[in-house]
Amino acid sequence: MGKIIAGFDSALFKREIIESPGKKFEAFMAAAMTIEDENEFRKVFFQAMKDIFEKHGTKRLKDIYKGYHFCFQEKDGATPMMGELLEVVAEKILRIDLYCGYYDLPEISIFGDSAGQVIKRSTFIEKYQHAFHHVCAWKYSMNYGLEFKFKLDNFEGHSTPAWENLTSQGTKPRMCYPKGAMPKNPQQNHLTKNCI
Numbered sequence: 001m002g003k004i005i006a007g008f009d010s011a012l013f014k015r016e017i018i019e020s021p022g023k024k025f026e027a028f029m030a031a032a033m034t035i036e037d038e039n040e041f042r043k044v045f046f047q048a049m050k051d052i053f054e055k056h057g058t059k060r061l062k063d064i065y066k067g068y069h070f071c072f073q074e075k076d077g078a079t080p081m082m083g084e085l086l087e088v089v090a091e092k093i094l095r096i097d098l099y100c101g102y103y104d105l106p107e108i109s110i111f112g113d114s115a116g117q118v119i120k121r122s123t124f125i126e127k128y129q130h131a132f133h134h135v136c137a138w139k140y141s142m143n144y145g146l147e148f149k150f151k152l153d154n155f156e157g158h159s160t161p162a163w164e165n166l167t168s169q170g171t172k173p174r175m176c177y178p179k180g181a182m183p184k185n186p187q188q189n190h191l192t193k194n195c196i
Helices: 038-055 067-092 121-128 132-144 161-168
Strands: 005-016 024-035 093-101 107-109 118-120 149-152
Touching: 005 132, 024 121, 024 132, 038 067, 067 093, 093 132, 107 121, 118 121, 132 149, 132 161
Parallel strands: 005 149
Antiparallel strands: 005 024, 024 093, 107 118
């Protein structure tokens, strides 16, 4: 058994506001999934995927499915399939942490190295949406310590004081698929793709 692993992924959550046509609700969303044994998790995950697709009589088109992939391919069958997958892998998951960053202000004040800057909310979201999960990894380290292997997906965007603090403490997070170094099949990261 290896070191405990925490995998992080994030996305920008957007929805139309029904009561205010033309306005959108936007928030950073992230998840961290913590497992104890990556090899065992892989084994259980891939067997569950095989079994679930066979059970539902549908063709599996890729190794790793995000929720979007299930919904796009399976339409109404997606929810039961995702539920079945989670039931099987749940016993291998130690913890799932969810994070949200919502800014209901027209402008955001910046701190850290860029202290004193004030930027539009839309500019802030554009600049930092792909860096939110490393802010969450830092928060995770504040809550649970640094005795984990950290895996982060899709690392890009601007550096933040949270990232600098996390890496200055001797933590060496593994970037699963940094921009510009994509593997042939970028959907292979079973740990972080299960987060969101």
